[in-house]
Amino acid sequence: MITNLPTADDYKNVAFECLIQAYKSICKVDNEELEEGVERADIWDYNEIVLKTSVILTHQALEALLKSKISEKTPLLLIEQKRENWKTLPDSEDSDFADLYTISGQELLRTFFATIKTTDFNQDLVNHFEEVRLLRNKLVHGIGADKLTPEPILTMILKTFTLICGKGSFWLALQDKFYDHPAQLEGEPVFVFGRVEQYVHLEYLEALLGRGEMNRHFEHDFKARRYICPDCTGEEGVLVTDDGQVSQYPNFRYTFLTPNEPDSSNVNCLVCHQDFEVERVDCNKEGCKGNVIFINREDEDIDEETGEVYEEASKICLTCDEIQ
Ligand SMILES: [Zn+2]
Ligand SMILES: [Zn+2]
Known part of the structure; x- marks a missing residue:
């Protein structure tokens, strides 16, 4: 028997953590390192490693999300080893899933589409997967990637959420997994992700990506008329x-x-x-x-x-x- 099988949620949690970390690192540079009189482009030249790491995390997350969906059927489909070599007959000892190689790349993509309704996912996902995979490969092999800038990587992160988990999933995951910092429990709060910070994140994303792109990833229409909130507007005074x-x-x-x-x-x-x-x-x-x-x-x-x-x-x- 193969023991210690991962669940769909295990993979999804890993994926969300990677994507939120990828987003947080980019946002942190833009929010903490910009100074008057210094070009933002120069700050990002200096911090290009942050963007590279975010691409690698996004690739990792994208594969984990596909694995999550496949695991809703069975994680056994993820095992790379040919079945004739599986040590699962009655005279074999148990093998731990964590010791086995799992599929990636094209094999993962094809297995994914074998387990889901094609009406739910389409060619956009295939194209996105290829785009992320190619960019990540160029970065990890150190060959010929174009200069990275934050906006396309932010879009790439949001798109990974939206294509697989649907509109609104990025925002819910961010609200769920952001700065749950232990220091906020005592004394002066540090890195608290309260409502004010959430507003600032929405402003940040909208300013960088524009309303059209926001509409692709949020359920509300950013081009529509917008109002103050009866509850959280003015909460800070x-x-x-x-x-x-x-x-x-x-x-x-x-x-x-x-x-x-x-x-x-x-x-x-x-x-x-x-x-x-x-x-x-x-x-x-x-x-x-x-x-x-x-x-x-x-x-x-x-x-x-x-x-x-x-x-x-x-x-x-x-x-x-x-x-x-
Ligand atoms: Zn009025
Ligand atoms: Zn509100």
Whole structure:
């Protein structure tokens, strides 16, 4: 018997860790090493090894994700050794899966497509697999790779998630696996991945990749109108800018009408994942064109028997933040 078989989740966890690490390393350089007066391109020339490592991790993750899907049928399909040489007959001792060679490259790809419905995955995945494999091979053999820049590698990471695990999977994995740093439990938090940091990551990715690319990897439409979140906007207090303007912080807009339709009465926040009830009437603040008004029913007080309203629900425009 072959013992110690890995599960689909084992491979998936490894894959997500590799991909999140690949993303984190790139993001860290952009967030911590840029200085005024220094070209970003020069910073990235210096840090090219970070990009190389991220490609290698992405390749590792892509293979692990294919192995994960194959393992949903059986991980025995991953064993490279010809079956006539398997030591599995009654007189053989058990062999440990970890001691065996597993398939990779083309064999892995072909086995993957033998185990899944081709309607779920298509030629895009084959092309992506080849692109990542070729680039990784050039890097590990030290031959002729073009100069690496962060944006295509970030896209490559997001694409690996989306092609195999679907839209939105990158963001959920990042929220799940990011800086769960032990130091955040005591004293001044370090590397905390709170909501503010999550907003900053969305801003970072959107600025670098653009709305069109974001739409390929997130379920919400980044080109649609966007709103403040009734819960997490302003969670950190206020921000006063040089010109004396006061605004809530964070005030990035990652709340979307869901479904995205003219009469939709629900918004969903990409950061806190909460749904909020809204009514579609014009905001009463002069000059505001908003027509998405949050209804806060926590403030509402209605007599259950008589229906008499003691206290109305409070209402806030999610475009200009004005109380209605
Ligand atoms: Zn929120
Ligand atoms: Zn308004």
